[in-house]
Amino acid sequence: MIYQFSFRPISQKFTRPVITNHGIWEIRESIIIRLIDVTGRVRWGEISPISWFGSETVEQALKFCHQLPTEITPEIIFDIPDKLPACQFGFESALENFQEKPEFINYQNLTYSGLLPAGEAVLNQWTSLWNQGYKTFKWKIGVDEISKELNIFNSLIQNLPNSAKLRLDANGGLSYQEAKLWLTTCESLKNRIEFIEQPLPVDKFSEMRELSNDYDTKIALDESVATLQQLEDCYKQGWRGIFVIKPGIVGSPSRLRKFCQQHQIDVVFSSVFETEIGRQAALKLAGELSRNHRAVGFGINHYFI
Ligand SMILES: O=C(O)CCC(=O)c1ccccc1C(=O)O
Ligand SMILES: [Mg+2]
The missing domain is CATH 3.20.20.120 (Enolase-like C-terminal domain)
Incomplete structure (x- = not known):
């Protein structure tokens, strides 16, 4: 399997800053990734690191995305190193979106x-x-x-x-x-x-x-x-x-x-x-x-x- 890969950094302001023991968090920076398969189907993934929490930084995630080729395979995705956990999530979940139909997803029994x-x-x-x-x-x-x-x-x-x-x-x-x-x-x-x-x-x-x-x-x-x-x-x-x-x-x-x-x-x-x-x-x-x-x-x- 081979997928066309592209990505785009985004930045969003919280309606109200998030205040924790780590400080005040006002802007959420993420990377949206896009995969397109050979039949033209498009699927999305999201990389949203929190470096103060122990994940990679947004910069490290961006650097990783920049060095990837524009065509990628599942092998590349399953080889993402453990030091890039938010990238592992973003790429693997984008890939999974090709497999499962959204109507099978069961959120109904969740409480919030x-x-x-x-x-x-x-x-x-x-x-x-x-x-x-x-x-x-x-x-x-x-x-x-x-x-x-x-x-x-x-x-x-x-x-x-x-x-x-x-x-x-x-x-x-x-x-x-x-x-x-x-x-x-x-x-x-x-x-x-x-x-x-x-x-x-x-x-x-x-x-x-x-x-x-x-x-x-x-x-x-x-x-x-x-x-x-x-x-x-x-x-x-x-x-x-x-x-x-x-x-x-x-x-x-x-x-x-x-x-x-x-x-x-x-x-x-x-x-x-x-x-x-x-x-x-x-x-x-x-x-x-x-x-x-x-x-x-x-x-x-x-x-x-
Ligand atoms: O877990 C929740 O209820 C909301 C999410 C949350 O608190 C959170 C969100 C982003 C970063 C850290 C935390 C946290 O649990 O500390
Ligand atoms: Mg917590």
């Missing part, structure tokens, strides 16, 4: 988590997501001082309906002591806090494993399992908590399928703020591989202008 704004803005904005039908929410922590965040959290939890589930995403921004304080706070609210996501930095794996043994509140790894290699390593090192998988940067979809089918892991699928192209490919994987019906982190409130 809505991303709340960081800081105290959450207090007057969660209702709009609730009114849109979201029942699971994610709020970023580790952005401001912990005492301030705990105050906002207390108001939030008093106001949120009991049936709502809340995820707290620290993006690795807590100290061990702060993580314990958050976990202790959550213990008394057990069924309202679905999990705390990536409380500590990536290099604090054993501490997170310890915390997940010491508290009933669940912990989800995210940055620690950004790529398939990391996912496999954390599993080997005994992580049996939740794994957040961002298909857009985790790497090869076929290798991801194999891993998820081999190991019965507790998984949450999550967006990298991709366009409709990457979103469809990622949700297809989520639909195939979500075993536990946890809401997917693909709420649509945070997209582009």
